[in-house]
Amino acid sequence: MIVAAHYGRLRRLCRLLLGDPQEAEDVVQEVFLKAHEAERLARAPMDWGAWLTRVAVNGCRDRRRAGGWMRFRLRSTHIDDLPLVADTPAPSEAAISEDTRRRIWAAFRDLPRRQQEVFALRYIEEQPTTDVAQALGLSPGSVKRHLYRAVRHLRRALGDAR
Amino acid sequence: MSPCLSDDALERVHADLGSIAERAHLAGCAACTGRSRRMRRDLDLITAVLRETREPLTHVAPVRRRWIPAAVGLSVAALALLVWVEVAVWRAVTPVPATMQPQEVAAILSDVSASLFSVNGDPVRSTADDGPLTLEGMARDVDSTLTGDEP
Numbered sequence: 001m002i003v004a005a006h007y008g009r010l011r012r013l014c015r016l017l018l019g020d021p022q023e024a025e026d027v028v029q030e031v032f033l034k035a036h037e038a039e040r041l042a043r044a045p046m047d048w049g050a051w052l053t054r055v056a057v058n059g060c061r062d063r064r065r066a067g068g069w070m071r072f073r074l075r076s077t078h079i080d081d082l083p084l085v086a087d088t089p090a091p092s093e094a095a096i097s098e099d100t101r102r103r104i105w106a107a108f109r110d111l112p113r114r115q116q117e118v119f120a121l122r123y124i125e126e127q128p129t130t131d132v133a134q135a136l137g138l139s140p141g142s143v144k145r146h147l148y149r150a151v152r153h154l155r156r157a158l159g160d161a162r
Numbered sequence: 163m164s165p166c167l168s169d170d171a172l173e174r175v176h177a178d179l180g181s182i183a184e185r186a187h188l189a190g191c192a193a194c195t196g197r198s199r200r201m202r203r204d205l206d207l208i209t210a211v212l213r214e215t216r217e218p219l220t221h222v223a224p225v226r227r228r229w230i231p232a233a234v235g236l237s238v239a240a241l242a243l244l245v246w247v248e249v250a251v252w253r254a255v256t257p258v259p260a261t262m263q264p265q266e267v268a269a270i271l272s273d274v275s276a277s278l279f280s281v282n283g284d285p286v287r288s289t290a291d292d293g294p295l296t297l298e299g300m301a302r303d304v305d306s307t308l309t310g311d312e313p
Contacts, residue, residue, distance in 0.1 A: 012213070019217060096211060102218050104211045123209045129178070148177035154208050155173070155201070 002048055003032055009125060010056050016120045017060040019109065027059040053125070054135045057117055064113070100158070107157030115150040118143055167194050172201055275300075279307045 010031060014024035034055055038044055045051035108116065114136075121132040122143070129147075133140045164187050167175070174180045175188055176198070188194050262270075 016212060096207070096215065098218075100207075101211050101215050104208055105215075105217050108212060120212075123205065124213050144177045144179050148173055148179055151177065151205060152170070152173050155204050158204050158208060 002035060002052070006049065006052050007032075010052060013053070013120055013125060014056055014060055016108075016124060017057070017116060018063060023063055024060075027056060027063055030059055031056045050131060050135055053121065053127075057121075057135060061113070103157045104154065107154050110157075111150055111153060115146045115153075118146040119150040119154075122147055166191060167197075169197075169201075172198055176201060176205075275303075279303070 007028065010028050011024060014027045015021055018024050018027065031052055035048070035052060038051075108119070111119065117136055118132060118138075121127050121135060122129065127135070129140050129143050132138075133143045136143070138146075164183065167184055167187060171180065171184050172188070172194065175184050180188075188198060
């Protein structure tokens with residue numbers, strides 16, 4: 001039940017934060033293992049969503065900290081992520097130019113880790129500022145400042161593409 | 163009416179960091195409202211790309227260590243400065259010691275020798291006066307010192 005409700009969004013969040021589908025998959029598996037353990041030990045949280053998000057973000061941080069070597073290798077693509085039919089882009093991708101997409105992704109990767117997390121939770125996960133603050137252990141004011149800097153940086157990258 | 167908001171101010175308002183005055187202006191200004199809508203569209207595009215598109219395959223940039231070129235440059239400059247000080251400045255201000263003539267060296271050595279082999283505090287006569295030092299002469303001096311005979 002929990003897995004069905006949260007698997008997709010956690011996978012997307014971890015992929016966004018790690019940039020590696022395989023690593024993201026591993027982190028999500030670990031998150032659900034921890035959730036299972038918490039439930040078994042009768043330590044289930046009141047709000048599974050916030051709990052899972054916090055554990056996933058921490059898992060991604062640990063991965064990034066431990067896997068410094070990964071930054072130097074070519075990022076691989078998991079077999080599931082390869083396009084199945086020819087090279088025709090998905091409609092959403094076709095509507096946005098290749099250059100714009102490349103710039104936005106590069107700008108996102110340029111952001112400091114904390115700003116990436118705040119942006120992903122606030123705008124991609126569409127969580128309210130207070131929930132983002134709680135998940136990341138920040139004050140709401142700090143979340144807003146990180147968000148402001150992240151949006152400014154991303155918009156500039158978009159501006160350059162025009 | 164207050165002047166239109168800058169892009170920076172608009173972004174602050176978007177992030178809920180704007181002042182009451184800035185928010186009030188935005189509510190009443192058609193131009194700023196239009197720019198704010200454009201900003202919202204940009205943000206929608208950014209989130210759509212990050213949410214729905216695959217990240218382009220790229221070499222992940224290595225951790226940016228901008229200080230490395232600066233450190234290397236500074237080290238090279240410091241080394242060059244050190245070499246220059248050694249070559250140009252230090253040698254110019256350091257007096258070159260006067261080189262001694264071979265005869266002076268021989269005289270000093272024979273004085274040292276005389277002091278070393280002196281008997282009863284009387285220094286052995288310097289051989290520098292007798293001409294240049296020779297092995298035979300030095301051997302004779304040693305023999306005479308050991309046997310107590312005057313050469």
